[in-house]
Amino acid sequence: MKNTSQNYKSAIKPVWCPGCGNYAILKSLQKALSELEIEPENIVTVSGIGCSGRFSHYMNTYSLHGTHGRAVPTALGAKAARPDLTVLCVGGDGDGLGIGGGHIPHAARKNVDLTYILIDNRIYGLTKGQSSPTTPIDKRTKTSPYGVYEEPLNAIAMLLAYDTSFIARISSLQMKEMVEILKEAINHKGFSVINVMSPCVTFPVLGYDTVRDLIKPIPENHDPSDKLKAMQLAYDDTKLYTGIFYKVQKPTLEDNLNKQIEDAVSVEDNQKVTVEELLEKYV
Amino acid sequence: MEKKEFKSDVDFTVRIGGEGGDGVISCGELFAKAAARTEFHVFTYITYPAEMRGGFSMIQIRVRDWTIYSMGSEVDYLVVFNQEAYDNTISDLKKGGMIIYDPDAVEVDESLDAVFFPVQLTKLANEATGYDLGKNVVALGMLGSLFNISKSVLQKLIKDRYGSKGTSVIEKNMSALEKGYVEGEKQSIEKKFHLKTENEKPTYMMLSGNEAVALGAIAAGCRFVAGYPITPATPIFETLTKLMPKVGGRAIQMEDEIASISALIGASFAGEKVITPTSGPGLQLMGEQLNLASMLELPMVIVDVQRGGPSTGLPTKTEQSDLKFAIYGTAGESPRCILAPTSVEDCFYQTIRAFNIAEKYQMPVILLTDQSIGYRKATVKIPDFSHIVEIFKDNVLRSSLIPSAERMEIVTRVIPEKEELEGYKRFKFTETGVSPVSVPGMEGGQYVATGLAHNEVGKADYSPKNHLEMTRKRFKKLKYLSKAFDQNPPEFYGSVDSEIGIIGWGSTEGAIREARYLAEEKGIMVRHLHPKEISPLPEKQIRHFLVGLKQIIVVEENYTGQFAHFIKAKFGVHPIELHKCEGSPISSREIMAVIEKVARITDEEHITEL
Ligand SMILES: Cc1ncc(C[n+]2csc(CCOP(=O)(O)OP(=O)(O)O)c2C)c(N)n1
Ligand code: SF4
Ligand SMILES: [Mg+2]
Numbered sequence: 098m099k100n101t102s103q104n105y106k107s108a109i110k111p112v113w114c115p116g117c118g119n120y121a122i123l124k125s126l127q128k129a130l131s132e133l134e135i136e137p138e139n140i141v142t143v144s145g146i147g148c149s150g151r152f153s154h155y156m157n158t159y160s161l162h163g164t165h166g167r168a169v170p171t172a173l174g175a176k177a178a179r180p181d182l183t184v185l186c187v188g189g190d191g192d193g194l195g196i197g198g199g200h201i202p203h204a205a206r207k208n209v210d211l212t213y214i215l216i217d218n219r220i221y222g223l224t225k226g227q228s229s230p231t232t233p234i235d236k237r238t239k240t241s242p243y244g245v246y247e248e249p250l251n252a253i254a255m256l257l258a259y260d261t262s263f264i265a266r267i268s269s270l271q272m273k274e275m276v277e278i279l280k281e282a283i284n285h286k287g288f289s290v291i292n293v294m295s296p297c298v299t300f301p302v303l304g305y306d307t308v309r310d311l312i313k314p315i316p317e318n319h320d321p322s323d324k325l326k327a328m329q330l331a332y333d334d335t336k337l338y339t340g341i342f343y344k345v346q347k348p349t350l351e352d353n354l355n356k357q358i359e360d361a362v363s364v365e366d367n368q369k370v371t372v373e374e375l376l377e378k379y380v
Numbered sequence: 381m382e383k384k385e386f387k388s389d390v391d392f393t394v395r396i397g398g399e400g401g402d403g404v405i406s407c408g409e410l411f412a413k414a415a416a417r418t419e420f421h422v423f424t425y426i427t428y429p430a431e432m433r434g435g436f437s438m439i440q441i442r443v444r445d446w447t448i449y450s451m452g453s454e455v456d457y458l459v460v461f462n463q464e465a466y467d468n469t470i471s472d473l474k475k476g477g478m479i480i481y482d483p484d485a486v487e488v489d490e491s492l493d494a495v496f497f498p499v500q501l502t503k504l505a506n507e508a509t510g511y512d513l514g515k516n517v518v519a520l521g522m523l524g525s526l527f528n529i530s531k532s533v534l535q536k537l538i539k540d541r542y543g544s545k546g547t548s549v550i551e552k553n554m555s556a557l558e559k560g561y562v563e564g565e566k567q568s569i570e571k572k573f574h575l576k577t578e579n580e581k582p583t584y585m586m587l588s589g590n591e592a593v594a595l596g597a598i599a600a601g602c603r604f605v606a607g608y609p610i611t612p613a614t615p616i617f618e619t620l621t622k623l624m625p626k627v628g629g630r631a632i633q634m635e636d637e638i639a640s641i642s643a644l645i646g647a648s649f650a651g652e653k654v655i656t657p658t659s660g661p662g663l664q665l666m667g668e669q670l671n672l673a674s675m676l677e678l679p680m681v682i683v684d685v686q687r688g689g690p691s692t693g694l695p696t697k698t699e700q701s702d703l704k705f706a707i708y709g710t711a712g713e714s715p716r717c718i719l720a721p722t723s724v725e726d727c728f729y730q731t732i733r734a735f736n737i738a739e740k741y742q743m744p745v746i747l748l749t750d751q752s753i754g755y756r757k758a759t760v761k762i763p764d765f766s767h768i769v770e771i772f773k774d775n776v777l778r779s780s781l782i783p784s785a786e787r788m789e790i791v792t793r794v795i796p797e798k799e800e801l802e803g804y805k806r807f808k809f810t811e812t813g814v815s816p817v818s819v820p821g822m823e824g825g826q827y828v829a830t831g832l833a834h835n836e837v838g839k840a841d842y843s844p845k846n847h848l849e850m851t852r853k854r855f856k857k858l859k860y861l862s863k864a865f866d867q868n869p870p871e872f873y874g875s876v877d878s879e880i881g882i883i884g885w886g887s888t889e890g891a892i893r894e895a896r897y898l899a900e901e902k903g904i905m906v907r908h909l910h911p912k913e914i915s916p917l918p919e920k921q922i923r924h925f926l927v928g929l930k931q932i933i934v935v936e937e938n939y940t941g942q943f944a945h946f947i948k949a950k951f952g953v954h955p956i957e958l959h960k961c962e963g964s965p966i967s968s969r970e971i972m973a974v975i976e977k978v979a980r981i982t983d984e985e986h987i988t989e990l
Contacts, residue, residue: 107828109839138823141650146831154828154840159820161649161676162830163642164668170639174646174654175820177630178604182650182820200642203635354630361625370626372599373765379585379595380416380762 100134102127107157113148118269118295122216123155125272126185129279135183143172145188145197148222148297152187152214166197173209173350180351183283184211191221194230194250201290205259208287209350212279215252215290218297226300236302252292253331253342257324263289264327264343268308269296271339278341287349294337308337315340390420390445392573393452396519397438397469398461403516407459408439409757410520410537414529415443416586416759418575423448423724424757425965427696436464443573448758449723449890453967457526459519460486461501478569480522482515497567504559514556521560528574531561584759589727589749589887592760593657593683594619596731599763601790602653602681603629606643608636608662611695612751613685616657637662641669641682648678649829651819653735653792657683660702661692663746667710670744674714674854676829677807677817679738679745679793681731686750688963697963698751700886701938703946706746707915713851715858717745718915722889724758730912732783736791741857742814748914750937752965753887761785782868793817801825805836809849813856862916871909872925878905879930880978883922883955885914885943888935888966895971904979914943917950926951931978933958937966 105127113119130140140158144150146165153160159182163171172186193201193215204213220238221227227240231252235244256264263285267275275293282289294312296305313336319326321344330338348356362369394411398404405426416422423442442452454474460466460481466488473479475493483498490496499522505515517538524534538553587595594616597605605624607617617633624631634640637658644654658666663684673680686702688694706718717737721730727749734745763785783789796804796816801824808815818825828838833850835841874896884892889910896906909925911918926932932955934944939961947955958974960966 107826109828136823137826138821141646141820143646154830156828157826159649159818159826160828161646162828162832163645164672164831167638167642167669170634170642171646171649173639174604174606174643174648175650176646177606177632177643178647178652178654179650179820200635200639203639207632350632354625354632357631358625358628361622365626369628372627375598375623375627376585376595376762379587379591 100131102131104137105130105157107155107160109154111155112151114299116298117148118218118293118297119149119152119216121269121272122214122275122293122295123152125275126214126279127156129276129283132276133280133283135283139181140183140185141172141175141179142185142187143168143175144186145192146223147189147192149187149189149216149218149295150192150223158185166192166195167200168192169197169200169204169213172211172213173204173207176209176211177350177354180210180354185283186211186213188213188215189222190215190217190219190229190231190252194252194255198230201256202259205256205261205288207350207353208262208347210286211288212282212285213288213290214279215292216295217252217292217303218295218300219249219303220297220300222297222300232302238300238302251331254328256290256292257328257331257343261290261343262287262345262347263341264292265290265341266292266294266337267339268294268312268337270305270308270312274339281341285344287347311337312339313337315342390443390573392444392456393440393442393454394457394459394523395438395440395455395469395472396459396461397436397465399464400435400437402437402461403513404437404461405439406541407516407520408441410534410541411523412441412757413537413586414524414533415441415527415575416584417533420445420575421448421584421759422586422757423451423759425451425752426755426757436468438465438469443575449893450968451756451890451965453969459523461515461519462486480519495569497569499563504563505556508556508559509552514552517553517556518560518563521557521562522564523560524557525561525564526569526571528571528576530576531557583762585762586757587724587728587760588615588755588757589721589724589753590615590657590685590755591619592724592727593731593747593749593754594623596728597655597681597735598623598627598629599728599788600653600732600735601792602655602735603627604644604647604652604654605629605656606632606634606640606647606654607656607658608634608640610637610659610662612687612754613657613659613662613683615754616683616685620655620657637665638669641666641673641680644680645669645673645676645678648673648680649676649820653679653739655681655683657685659685659687659695660689660705663702663705664709670716671710671712671714672831673744674716675831677742677815677854678829679735679742681734681738681745681747683731683747683749685754686748694963696751698887698965699938699961699963700748700750700888700936701942702748703885703914703938703942706748707946713855715854716743716915717741717858717861717913718748719745719912720748720886720914721753722886722910722912724753724756725760726912727753728760729783732788732790736783736789737861739791739793740814741861742793742817743854743857748886750887763788795819795822796825806838807834807836807850807853809836809853812860813853814860858916862919865913865916865918866920868918868921871921872907874900874907875905876907876928878907879928880904880933880975881907881909881925881929881931882933882935882971882975883909883911883925883943883947884935885911888937891966891968892935892971894968895975898968898972899975899979902976904975906975917946919950922947922951926953931956931981933974933978935966935971937961
């Protein structure tokens with residue numbers, strides 16, 4: 098039976114506001130998975146807390162809706178324990194850059210083979226409109242009644258600084274391109290992060306018009322292994338470049354955990370040790 | 381049998397003290413290992429300075445021809461490398477005990493009732509190796525001679541320990557060892573105890589409590605550890621990172637404790653048996669994810685090797701002060717099980733039990749040990765591997781056998797049958813509250829595990845009825861667990877007729893046991909209960925124990941009497957509380973002193989009739 102997007106939809110109807118950018122991401126992901134023909138039972142979807150955090154409920158996969166900011170290390174545990182599974186992770190700008198921001202460099206450094214969809218609406222949606230680490234300067238929100246004073250974080254530049262092995266940006270307005278990028282990210286061996294600019298219609302710090310005005314495809318001649326050029330594109334604040342900024346191959350966490358096993362057994366005649374033998378070493 | 385328990389022919393204690401960098405600990409450990417090759421039991425206790433180098437550190441080794449329950453209150457042989465070690469420990473020397481000291485570094489009080497045994501450790505080390513560092517090995521050789529340990533045994537142990545450092549290091553150590561033996565023979569001192577052995581086939585492992593936990597986890601089938609270093613739990617993590625890959629398992633150092641327990645949640649969700657070792661501050665950071673594990677009904681084992689608190693507190697010292705936090709310390713009401721091992725050997729077997737309970741009841745289990753049990757070393761009987769019973773899909777709530785060297789039960793979580801995957805309900809209401817849990821890869825087993833209030837299939841559901849039913853479901857598991865605990869035979873020590881009862885938990889078991897023997901010698905009858913199940917409590921057992929007691933003493937190493945509060949609230953009794961909050965383990969003598977006082981109390985208002 099040919100896989101269709103339908104196979105990846107759970108029985109639960111999304112509770113997002115009509116017009117929310119998250120719908121396009123959910124649809125694109127389900128389409129990408131069906132085109133990659135990965136069986137739903139072999140997929141783990143972990144999401145954080147937020148409007149975006151509800152993602153896992155709507156996926157017909159092994160889905161885990163955890164706590165605020167901990168989606169990435171949780172997904173990492175699942176992948177490390179079961180490298181045979183496809184592991185996806187979804188969270189908001191607050192979830193991944195605020196409360197959970199400390200985990201990202203480590204997931205990047207370990208290069209755990211999972212795909213992290215970092216949904217950026219530049220606001221705390223679920224808690225109804227407080228400023229987030231990506232809310233633009235001067236913007237008034239419920240917790241910045243006189244305007245935000247700090248500059249927003251630059252997610253792409255941060256991910257580049259962490260040596261994340263796959264970095265892309267796309268927006269909810271570009272479903273076709275998003276499906277392709279998602280497929281490439283899922284196929285990438287290593288930590289792949291897709292920063293999705295996704296309008297929130299209820300607290301429109303990032304509205305559809307803003308996204309439409311700012312997005313611009315990364316020049317076709319961009320070499321995704323050129324980190325400095327990627328950094329330049331990331332720092333161009335007149336535009337929101339979309340496409341793949343950076344992509345390199347390096348050993349993944351799973352490769353290294355396998356290597357750790359090889360190294361440990363290399364001193365034991367290349368044989369795994371039985372529990373009995375292990376205990377006897379302690380006499 | 382009891383007789384032998386408190387009067388044995390061979391029972392002595394050696395303490396070695398010196399500066400942090402003196403190699404005191406390795407000297408003691410090698411001596412202990414040699415002693416463990418005989419038919420005797422061995423028990424060691426270590427304190428390290430918090431600073432990396434310098435500061436006072438000591439190791440105490442007790443050797444006995446019967447099970448050892450504590451480090452012992454007095455020392456028979458004191459080996460001191462410097463003045464600070466002497467000053468700090470001389471008051472613990474038994475009358476007529478022996479002081480072995482470096483006369484170039486230590487000034488002794490010759491009026492003491494003691495046997496003096498001066499050895500120029502530094503000078504001899506310099507002769508043998510060319511520098512000061514070999515003095516611990518000189519001391520080892522000297523002890524070898526004093527206790528008649530075959531030289532070949534110590535030579536082999538040195539080779540095993542220093543083999544990786546090259547032949548010249550080995551040779552220097554061998555000549556230092558030789559010096560020690562020769563020096564020992566020179567002094568005409570009576571050799572009271574002989575640790576000579578020909579026996580090569582061992583029945584015991586020599587483990588620290590921390591190592592016992594690590595090995596117990598592996599024996600229980602755990603193949604995933606994620607952690608973050610913290611004293612005094614680090615040795616568990618280090619041991620696991622070393623051993624896990626040898627058995628094909630995975631070990632990951634995470635960026636903090638929140639990430640560690642998060643990884644456990646992901647790995648347990650993916651079907652693995654998982655563990656993380658930590659201490660109080662780390663457990664605190666794990667709070668929110670611990671709740672999530674209860675809510676998602678995921679098995680996992682968290683070890684809290686308690687240290688002195690609060691805050692950074694006494695990182696290298698012992699305390700039993702995380703009890704309430706372990707039981708209650710998270711937002712909302714989330715069921716979990718708390719076990720407290722009572723000895724090094726128990727660390728091994730209770731860890732296995734912790735996994736069995738976690739898997740069977742699908743909840744986090746916290747293993748509460750402490751610095752004193754974690755760093756203490758003792759002989760642990762190697763389990764009989766022909767008697768391992770593996771249990772899959774066990775949803776029968778008969779009493780879970782407590783794993784022992786004779787018979788070990790290994791339990792793995794119950795998974796759904798094929799027909800249960802039709803319209804699969806992950807959180808299905810069942811009689812016991814335990815519902816079969818699918819694992820990724822199982823077709824049709826997909827579900828959402830959410831920290832939000834959810835219904836049987838896992839869908840978010842905030843209705844009042846559902847919230848109550850689901851809370852009930854999760855707590856039902858705890859009730860059934862408590863029932864299972866109650867099926868264990870009521871186990872207390874001492875006479876049924878005694879009117880004084882002592883309750884303790886965790887690492888104080890040995891000291892309380894010995895205090896009971898001391899009391900019995902003086903004709904004071906005492907009954908002793910030491911539950912290993914802290915939450916849920918084995919209520920029936922405790923009620924059974926309390927019957928007929930006039931006075932109850934609750935012993936624990938903290939300031940506020942956390943376990944006593946628990947006992948008071950649950951059983952309506954008014955125990956006399958004995959707290960020790962000095963960072964060191966309570967001794968049998970300290971407990972004995974209180975027993976004597978209590979026995980003298982005639983004042984009616986202190987007597988609680990049950
Ligand atoms: C520990 C903790 N702190 C705070 C919250 C409250 N909270 C829930 S979602 C959220 C912010 C969500 O913003 P974001 O991650 O950007 O997701 P969005 O709703 O915008 O998709 C906050 C602060 C929480 N659930 N847990
Ligand atoms: S509040 Fe914003 S982000 Fe949340 S569902 Fe509504 S539109 Fe989407
Ligand atoms: Mg947001």
